[in-house]
Amino acid sequence: MESIALWFAGTLGKYISSKLAVFIVSLVPILECRGGLIASALLKVDIRYAVPLCILGNILPIPFILLFIKRIFKWLKKFDFFKPLIEKLENRAMNKSKNMSNGEFLGLLLFVGIPLPGTGAWTGSLVAALLDMDFKKAITAIFLGILLATLIVGSLSYGLLAAF
Structure with missing residues (x-):
């Protein structure tokens, strides 16, 4: 990196x-x-x-990811060119969500905050959106995770x- x-x-x-x-x-x-x-x-x-x-x-981009990524993915899946990429991203994000065994909030906070490859606010936002986490809960956990990573x-x- x-x-x-x-x-x-x-x-x-x-x-x-x-x-x-x-x-x-x-x-x-x-x-x-x-x-x-x-x-x-x-x-x-x-x-x-x-x-x-x-x-x-x-x-800055996190609220937009949380609010719109599922709709964007749904729209992109209509195109054969993007469908495999979107499905791969969704599967990767859902596999990463298995690491959040400490409960959604703490799991997301640690997922974003501990600087390991493939983790961070963007991936954490995608995971939170795909898991339908409460927006306020997700944004708070991600913000605290960013502070920890910082x-x-x-x-x-x-x-x-x-x-x-």
């Missing part, structure tokens, strides 16, 4: 400010706030700016990367 975040930040950083690059990296699925924090440390963005930018960038990755990025 570090190399992807570095590439994004380096490429974007040539054309826009470092802070805007960090925000945009945080919007991207897979990278999210984790990649944004790595990019911000590598771009030497002060942590006081990096944390709010990464959290905002990561949380704490973990921010500590590593600004602590360990600063040593190099």
